Amino acid sequence: MATKFPDAPKIGMVSLGCPKNLVDSERILTKLRSDGYQMSADYAGADVVLVNTCGFLDSAKEESLEAIGEAMAENGRVIVTGCMGDEADLIRAKFPQVLAVTGAHQYEQVVNAVHDASPPVPNAFVDLVPEGGLKLTPRHYSYLKISEGCNHRCSFCIIPSIRGDLVSRRIDAVLREAEKLVQAGTKELLVISQDTSAYGVDTRHDPRQWKGREVRAHMTDLARELGQLRTAEGVAPWVRLHYVYPYPHVDQVIPLMADGLLTPYLDIPFQHAAPSVLKAMKRPANEAKVLDRIHKWRAICPDITIRSTFVVGFPGETEADFQYLLDWLDEAQLDRVGAFRFEPVEGAPANALPNPVPEAVKEERYQRIMEKTAAISAAKLQAKIGRVLPVIIDEVGEPDEEDGSIGATARSQADAPEIDGNVFLRDVGEGRKAGDMFDVVIEDADEHDLYGAPVQD
Template sequence: MAIELPLPPKVGMVSLGCPKNLVDSERILTKLRSDGYGLSPDYAGADVVLVNTCGFLDSAKEESLEAIGEAIAENGRVIVTGCMGDEAERIRERFPNVLAVTGAHAYEQVVGAVHDAAPMPPSPFVDLVPQRVDEAGLKLTPRHYSYLKISEGCNHRCSFCIIPSIRGDLVSRRPDAILREVEKLVAAGTKELLVISQDTSAYGIDIRKEPRAWKGREVVPHMTDLARELGQIAPWVRLHYVYPYPHVDQVIPLMAEGLVLPYLDIPFQHASPPVLRAMKRPANDAKVLERLAAWRAICPDIAIRSSFVVGFPGETEADFQYLLDWLDEAQLDRVGAFRFEPVAGAPANDLPGAVPDEVKEERYARIMEKTAAISAAKLQAKIGRTVAAIIDVVDDEGGATGRTQADAPEIDGEIHLRDAEGLKPGDIVMVEIEDADEHDLFGVARSTPL
């Protein structure tokens, strides 16, 4: 007589917010899968749904609340985690039927809540061989690129930010643990590492006297040392969220050598000294321009991405014009802009000189027009060059979409290939650039995959 075995429960996941949240979601699902849980791609097939929330801005919080509401309406059995988990009372007041609420990176509590909500059924057999889980863990990104979180928390106290109150002060991971993870990711197919944290350039300052053995040598927990080691394992290493400390200068030669991608994501936030002081950010804009020039002298192909806030309390028209003039000089490759939003608990909310919404919108439009023009000119200058690109998608009509070394996934531009015969996602090829617009490049592959 056949024995009908009970099926393991399935977990659904809604992951919101930044890549750091995405890494948290991957870790949670990896642990649940190792415990025997199945994964559901939709609400209908899930025994319980996890909503990993973002709590950085009020608009992000509202999006998180809407996602919780949708999960409850579609499934009914919901566990909330992530940055907004610190506002459990607010969540429970609006959604009294949520099963549990936990805070950011509270992995054990989340997994425990899932076990309570959807227990594993007893098995009539003794499981002599535990379920195998890929050593690289479960990924929510394509196989060929992976986010690598090297630290948690932040020691800065920017006036517009509440991240330290949510995620705490800086806590760096051991370098040997990071490098072991990277080896597993590369063995599983990762070609591009996207290094993330709240402040990547601060990596290791809390454990700087604790070098670790790796491959018969000591590795110092420092951004430069870690970047050098990563570059010897992964084909592409991309650095995000780099606060412009002086020692960032030491990374530029690694880019010139090809160990790290010539790409820096630095959140400058503004250029006007009065606004930067109000933000509690470094306010020496002239020094930044000097450093940009020095970096480009060492590594001419370096791409600088940054983000800026417009309409910060007290920002005058003169401050904003200062920012536009500074951007003309800085000639940044990729720029994102945000309209200032008050965030509950942020000191900036109490600053005088609130900027009207219509002025924020007008300034936002102007900065985007300015940066789009700079981007278009820079991309036009690349026509005729041959550059390395990683393939993300191959379409059914013989074309493909990828990214150059100057483009991070989802936030920067793309390169569109008109002839992708024989290519597949994850391939790195040399592409001759034939055309460009404000944000994207167009070309044809001129080499076989590397």
């Protein structure tokens, strides 16, 4: 008679916010899977639903509350975690029936709350956890979180009050995770944190042994070691650095990009350029020196892509300040730019600053900066027409009904997933799949995306 295993309880997950939250969700689900839980793709099949919230902006909090409300209405058995977990009173006032509320990266408390709500079913016969853990991203790219928290006290941000001061992971633990991810099929590593440039400051750049040599918990050592990784096919994975503050030692990673050890891409949160606004934001930046350094970086690595985000309508921002930012962007010629209108966030010092910018002015400035940066992007992408570039496929389309041709959505080294543009390919042929990397010739471009075809052998 066949053994009948008891049904394992099922967990649903709603993950909101930034990639750092996504990594937290993966860790939670990996632990729960190892405890015997199954995953549910919908509310109806879940015994418990986890909502991993974002609390960076008030609009993000509203989205989180809507997600909690939807989970309560569709399922009713809900555990809330993430950045809004620090506002348990607000959540419980609105949703008194939630089972538990825990804060950001409190993995143990979340898992314990799930155990209490729906106890695991022991099953020694089934290995439930794939090597490398569970992933919420496609198999071919992975986020590599190197630290938690932040030592900056930017006046518009409440992240330090939610996630605390900088706490860096051990360098050997980070490199071991990266190696396992690449061995499991990851072709692109996206290094994330609150402040990647500050990695290891809190541990005095504590050195550890790795592969028979000593490596420090420092961004430059980390970048150099990640550049040594190889896939099972012997190919160097793309290694993309996010949330990089422009500290002087960032200069040291540019030659690694020029040598092909790192993806020539830097995500730097400049936020503004006008000195008076940066001072009000309490940002650690010197806009003139940064421009000089950008020019030097491009001289060392001409293909480097620099992306950034900017806040418009910060309290006290004058028309002259905003024009300064536009002029700075003309000079900096950043490749990828995102912008958002300033929003007061409960608990942020910026809320008390004088001279708030009217909403209509914020909107007008937002439209102007997007128009400016779209024109810069369009010119940069036009200059790539005719070039041969390496790409990675994210999705392969269905064969065309008339001629059977197959298209694909890919990205170049200038494109981070979800936030930058795409390379739309024609005639990729049969047998291509997500994660394939190959060279394409660029045939056309618009403001944000490229269009091309595989290089013919």
